[in-house]
Amino acid sequence: MTKTLVYKFGGASVKDAPAVKNLAEIIRNRLRNNFVIVVSAMGKSTNQLEAILSLKLANQDFSQNSTILKGFHLAICSELFPEGHVIFPKVENYFIQLQHELNQPISKENYDEYYDRIIGFGELLSSRIVMEYLCLQNLLVLWQDARELICTDSDFRFARVDWGKTRKKCQAQLKPKLEQFPVLTQGFIGSDSKGRPTTLGREGSDFTAAILAASLDAGSVTIWKDVPGVLNADPKIFNDTTLFAELDYQQAAQMTFYGASVIHPKTIKPLANAGIPLFVKSFLHPDEAGTKIHSQAKADPLPTIILKKDQILVSLKVTDFTFIEEKHIHRVYEQLQALKLRVNMLQTSAISxxxxxxxxxxxLEQLLSALKKDFEIRYNEGLELLTVLYPDMASFPQLLEGYQVYLEQSTRHTVQIVRRIN
Structure with a gap:
């Protein structure tokens, strides 16, 4: 039997009506049975929903934001569909559901669960609009609610996948459909054992594609981006970037671990374990080769620059004149884990x-509150974390020109710098 192919389209590839039309052209000659399409929320819809949540939490009026978000989706529909098409009442209905959820109480204590109930509307809207447009173009696809397939725990906003249950559902529910029709579904969202919506972490649609691919024993996954493939730096920030024609799983995983935004960090592991190749290609130039990530690729020690913005440096100093011991590190990580905070860089000294x-x-305020009895704490916000893999030390000073350095760390193949512009 033909192996399933999984295509994932991110927010930029469905950001407006021309982008949706372009998506349809990409899959027009590729669509077949055993074909899964995963889509993200349109454009910056997730950011807009987060802004609504922030206003709701602050007891401020968010009605104008909701109206703008609704208008954004309806304007796209107006360019794609004839007047009176079924998509218009469907979009209206999603916003009625959204408003109903937004009428529920929110607090700091239930914020993560509330976030997951709200934030998935971006993917639900996007997937419904794209599915209806494909059908309008005589590209028949079935719509599938990802929450019926992706089973997770109840760790809201950072839910962990129940791989056994998810595979069973994909094999029992999704596979029979795929034998008859292509299927379109949402990235990023799942549900816990009680049926409550969960999310897989910000930008988690790539991970959804990998979960479905591993659960279906797929032949490949293709992620469609606004870049030619995996580059050695973000072309929006750095000049003279170089395309990797191929990468092995380990090098790709290392890049995502340090924050390379082209692929979600959890994407590589399930594909590597299953031996499923991952292609990263440009939706602007779909016939170009892009990057292939697979087990047979040779490691390429090309200097690779990864920049993470909006970082916080927290320094914790012991107050009882002892030296840093394992118990201190354990105490810090215990709180980080409780708050679902991932450490992007760690450095210890004798007393801090x-x-x-x-x-x-x-x-941040929760972390400080939990640790202030054990440590003297200082922190700096609004920083950048610059990571360079296989650094070319001759050109390295250029990366620090005009910046104040707060912390620096290097190993054999990696240099990390915490910096802020002067």
Whole structure:
């Protein structure tokens, strides 16, 4: 039997009506049975939903934001569909459901669960609009709610996948459909054992594609981006970038671990374990080769630059004149795990621990509150974490020109710098 192919289209590839039309052209000659399409929310819809949540939490009026978001989706529909098409009442209905959820109480204590109930509307809207447009173009696809397939725990906003249950559902529910029709579904979202919506972490649609591919024993996954493939730096920030024609799983995983945004960090492992190749290609130039990530690729020690913005440096100093011991590090990581905070960089000295973390709503104040009895704490916000893999030390000073350096760390093949522009 023909192996399943999985295509994932991110927010930029469905950001407006021309982008949706381009998506249809990409799959027009590729569509067949045993074909899964995973789509993200349109454009910056997730950011807009997060802004609505912030206003809701602050007891401020968010009605104008909701109206703008609704208008954005209806305007796209107006360019894609004839007047009176079924998509218009469907979009209206999603916003009625969204408003109903937004009428529910929110607090710091239930924020993560509330976030997951709200944020998935971006993917639901996007997938419904794209599915209806493909059908309008005589590209018949079935719509599938990913929450019926992706089973997770109840760790809201960072849910962990129940691989056994997810595979069973994909084999029992999705596979029979795929034998008859292509299927379109959402990235990023799942549900826990009680049927409550969960999410897989920000930008988690890539991970959804990998989960479905591994659960279906797929032949390949293709992620469609606004870049030619995997580059050695973000072309929006750095000049003279170089395309990797291929990467092995380990090197690709290392890049995502340090924050390379082209692929979600959890994507590589399930594909590597199953031996499923991953292609990263440009939706602007779909016939170009892009990057192939697979087990047979040779490691390429090309200097690779990864920049993470909006970072916080937290320095924790012991107050009882002892030296840093394992118990101190354990205490810090215990709180980080409780708050679902990932350490992007760690450095210890005789009397202090320094960690670099992403900025997240409420999390810093909760971390400080939990650790202030054990440590003297200082922190700096609004920083950047620059990571260079296989650095070319001759050109390295250029990366620091005009910046103040807060922390620096190097190993045999990696240099990390915490910096802020002067």
């Amino acid at each position: 621990i320094s960690i670099v973390i992403d900025s997240q709503l409420f999390k």
